[in-house]
Amino acid sequence: MANRVIPAAQRLLKTLRPLNSASSTTISGVSPITFREKAQPEAEEELLLPPLDGHHPKAAEALFNLDDENNRLFASVPTLKLLRAAANLHMVAMEPMVDVGMWMMRSRLMTTPGVKDVILGFIRSTFYEHFCAGEDTVATGESVRALNEAGLRGMLVYALEYASDNESCDRNLQGFLDTVESTKSLPRSSVSFIILKITAICPMKLLQRVSDLLRWQQKDPSFNLPWKHETLPIFSESSPLYHTMEKPEPLTPEEERDLELVHQRLQRLSERCVEANVPLSVDAEYTSIQPSIDYLTYASAIKHNKGDNPIVYGTIQAYLKDAKERLLLASKAADKMGIPMGFKVVRGAYMSCESKIASALGYDSPIHNSIEETHACYNECASYMLERIGNGSGAVVLATHNVESGKLAVKKAHEIGISKVHQKLEFAQLYGMAEALSFGLKDAGFQVSKYMPFGPIELVMPYLLRRAEENRGLLSASTLDRNLTREELKRRLKAAIF
Secondary structure: OHHHHHHHHHHHHHHOOOOOOOOOOOOOOOOOOOOOOOOOOOOOOEEEOOOOOOOOHHHHHOEEEHHHHHHHHOOOOOHHHHHHHHHHHHHHOOHHHHHHHHHHHHOHHHHOOOHHHHHHHHHHHHHHHHHOOOOOHHHHHHHHHHHHHOOOEEEEEEOOOOOOOHHHHHHHHHHHHHHHHHHHHOOOOOEEEEEEOHHHOOOHHHHHHHHHHHHHHHHOOOOOOOOOOOOOOOOOOOOOOOOOOOOOOOOOHHHHHHHHHHHHHHHHHHHHHHHHOOOEEEOOOOOOOHHHHHHHHHHHHHHHOEOOEOOEEEEEEOOEOOHHHHHHHHHHHHHHHOOOOEEEEEOOOOHHHHHHHHHHHOOOOOEOOOHHHHHHHHHHHHHHHHHHHHOOOOEEEEEOOOHHHHHHHHHHHHHHOHHHHHHHEEEEEEOOOOHHHHHHHHHOOOOEEEEEEEOOHHHHHHHHHHHHHHOHHHHHHOHHHHHHHHHHHHHHHHHHHO
8 A cells, every 4th residue: 555655655755845843552660640531631720839848749739720829920021021922822822813824924925025024024023022032142142031030941942944955054053053152141050951953954855865774774674874873772663664665775975974064063062062061952853854863863962971961862752652662762772871861852743744744655643643642652751751860860851831741740750759850850831832831830949941942033934834833723722821811911900000
């Protein structure tokens, strides 16, 4: 069946614009974080906020009502900013408006002088201002300082991706190096991570070629890859290999040189992060190129992660069926090598792309069949990583907008002992989203970061388009922040009047 649809699938793989990016059994030997019998909605009115002393695990079961704590949660947010946030959140919650906005940004209107300026002006004063930290490092630094004053930290995301040649890769690298340098003028520990997409420093075609070769070696272990650096396990038995149907040609001498340039770029950036003492987190992307992303990430981690402090972090997308198995294999291999390995655990962001490609190839989607399975996978990965760091191994960033996952992770951290995991555990949410969860976790005493994309608006446009397309369900379903900001504005208005 697959052979009959390969030509159509190959056309889709070439023409489909990248949108960014096993078994459902529990990881052996790990006590999973589990949901109650009925899955809870994404947004809830209550959040887990126990005292952070590590001596009273039962306190982790206590809940408080965010409506009652509203004043404290948003105490650090100016009224004007809160008003803008409420307006933007309500706009992006209307799917027809998101559809119209996406159509406009991709239409010929963007090539019409005057009209383009009007559209960009509107986007800049609404969505860009809400979801992005600034157009340069100076403006972004101001956003980081504001977060720091509110008790949160920033993950700096120079929003570049999909480089086409070595020249653009080198230019992009300089932007990331400048981003690391900018952290030196910011308050200490106000920046938790530098975020990198490998597609910004490696041409897409080369990532696809390397991934094909790595997949074929997984199918045939005797297949020799002379250019391959030492790395951690990339695949599990259930990892999707359908992107590579036929034995690929070896890399040409020119491709090998280009791949070595990518290693050098990543090494330069990692070394700069070591000097600045700011970890580098490499984002996951979509499965057709993820093997090469993991390969490059793990090879860099082996070189630069020393002692007890991971500098290079990989990313696990829990909506993938093989996520738990790959996490287990990579982390255990790192332990054997004496490498402290950090992971960022996310649910995933490339669903529409993955489903289209898998369907065109005649295969089931690599993504879990239900949101409940994705939630369970995420929570089991979180539990596994928390137990690891409780035993003194590695570090984890739990990137989630799901309040239930936040509750369960906090409870697990208390059961293990907060003092054992606190410095190795970071929660994270997107800048401009899930503010109640961010402030709630911060008030509970945890380290919390916001994922802060920045750069000129036209450069950041692909990021905004992708977020709009992939997160439309999240934006429309996440009612908690909309309700809380509205109630807080009402409270402030009453206070001003009376």
